[in-house]
Amino acid sequence: MARPKTTLADQAPDMNIEQAEALDSVQHAEVERMAVILRQFSDGIPFEPYRYELIIREHLSRSAEAMLAAGRALIVAKESLGHGDWLPFVERVGVEERVARRMIQAAFKFSDPKTIKLIEAAGNKSKLFELMVLDDEEIAELADGGTVVGLELDDVERMGTRELRAALRDARAEDQAKDKLLADKNTAIDRLTAEVQKARSRIQRATVDEQIVAATNDVAGVCIGLTAEILTPLREAAGRLLALSPDAGAAIAGHVTQVRQALDEISAEFNLGTVTSLVPDWATAEEE
Known part of the structure; x- marks a missing residue:
C-alpha cells in the first residue's frame, strides 16, 4: 500500500488548511x-x-x-x-x-x-x-x-x-548629444505650439464687438493704403503725359474709368451702395 503524502498541515497541526495550502504553494x-x-x-x-x-x-x-x-x-x-x-x-x-x-x-x-x-x-x-x-x-x-x-x-x-x-x-x-539636441528641438517645437494655441485661444475668446472693430480697421487700412498708392503715382503720371500731349485727356480718363469700374464691382459684390460724400454735413454748412 502506498504511503500517504505528508503535507504541511500534517507537520503543523495548529495551522489551518488555507494557511497550509498557501505555504505548500509557495x-x-x-x-x-x-x-x-x-x-x-x-x-x-x-x-x-x-x-x-x-x-x-x-x-x-x-x-x-x-x-x-x-x-x-x-x-x-x-x-x-x-x-x-x-x-x-x-x-x-x-x-x-x-x-x-x-x-x-x-x-x-x-x-x-x-x-x-x-x-x-x-x-x-x-x-x-x-x-x-x-x-x-x-x-x-x-x-x-x-x-x-x-x-x-x-x-x-x-x-x-x-x-x-x-x-x-x-x-x-x-548618442547622448544627439538625444539632447532632439530633446531641445522638441522642447522648442512644444513651446511654439503652446504659444500658437494660446494665440488661437485669445482670438477665440475675443468678443464679437472686438472682432468687428478689428475687421473695420482692416478695411479702413486697406482703403487708405490703396488710395495713397493710386492717387500720387496716377497724378504724377497723368501730369507728365498731359505736359507732353495736352490731347491725352481722353486716354487718361479711360484708364481712370477702369479703376472706377473695378471698385464698382466690389461695391456690387457686397451690395455696398454708394456714398456721395465722405465729408459730414456739418463740415460744409455755412455759418449763419
Missing part, C-alpha cells in the same frame, strides 16, 4: 524556480557549496567564456544559499561581492547561445564587462555580424580593453 513555486535555475545555469551539476567553490575558482583564472561559466555557477549558488551565507561564500571563492554581482549580470546578459561569437571576440572578462553597457538588442545585432555604435566583431577582437572602453564611451556620448 514552497512548490520555489522548487520550480530552483529547477529552472539548475537547468539553465548549472550544467547538470547539483549544488553543493564546496564543489561550486572549486568550479568558480577554476573558471575565474581563464577566458571570458570561463568567466561566464563562473557567473552561471554564482547564480546557482546565490539561489541555493540561505540568508547570510552568500557573502562568506564569495569571500571563500576569493572574489569581491561587487565583481560577483557583475559576473552574475554578465551571465544573464550573455546567456543566449547566439552571443557565442561575441564572447569569443571579446576573449577576456574585462572586455566582456565593457560590452555590458550595450542593451540586449545591440548585443544580439553585434553577435550576428552587424554594426553597433560603429563597432563590428572584428573591432571587438582587435581592440584592447581601454580602446574598446573609449570607443563605447565616445559612441554613448555622441
Whole structure:
C-alpha cells in the first residue's frame, strides 16, 4: 500500500488548511524556480557549496567564456544559499561581492547561445564587462555580424580593453548629444505650439464687438493704403503725359474709368451702395 503524502498541515497541526495550502504553494513555486535555475545555469551539476567553490575558482583564472561559466555557477549558488551565507561564500571563492554581482549580470546578459561569437571576440572578462553597457538588442545585432555604435566583431577582437572602453564611451556620448539636441528641438517645437494655441485661444475668446472693430480697421487700412498708392503715382503720371500731349485727356480718363469700374464691382459684390460724400454735413454748412 502506498504511503500517504505528508503535507504541511500534517507537520503543523495548529495551522489551518488555507494557511497550509498557501505555504505548500509557495514552497512548490520555489522548487520550480530552483529547477529552472539548475537547468539553465548549472550544467547538470547539483549544488553543493564546496564543489561550486572549486568550479568558480577554476573558471575565474581563464577566458571570458570561463568567466561566464563562473557567473552561471554564482547564480546557482546565490539561489541555493540561505540568508547570510552568500557573502562568506564569495569571500571563500576569493572574489569581491561587487565583481560577483557583475559576473552574475554578465551571465544573464550573455546567456543566449547566439552571443557565442561575441564572447569569443571579446576573449577576456574585462572586455566582456565593457560590452555590458550595450542593451540586449545591440548585443544580439553585434553577435550576428552587424554594426553597433560603429563597432563590428572584428573591432571587438582587435581592440584592447581601454580602446574598446573609449570607443563605447565616445559612441554613448555622441548618442547622448544627439538625444539632447532632439530633446531641445522638441522642447522648442512644444513651446511654439503652446504659444500658437494660446494665440488661437485669445482670438477665440475675443468678443464679437472686438472682432468687428478689428475687421473695420482692416478695411479702413486697406482703403487708405490703396488710395495713397493710386492717387500720387496716377497724378504724377497723368501730369507728365498731359505736359507732353495736352490731347491725352481722353486716354487718361479711360484708364481712370477702369479703376472706377473695378471698385464698382466690389461695391456690387457686397451690395455696398454708394456714398456721395465722405465729408459730414456739418463740415460744409455755412455759418449763419
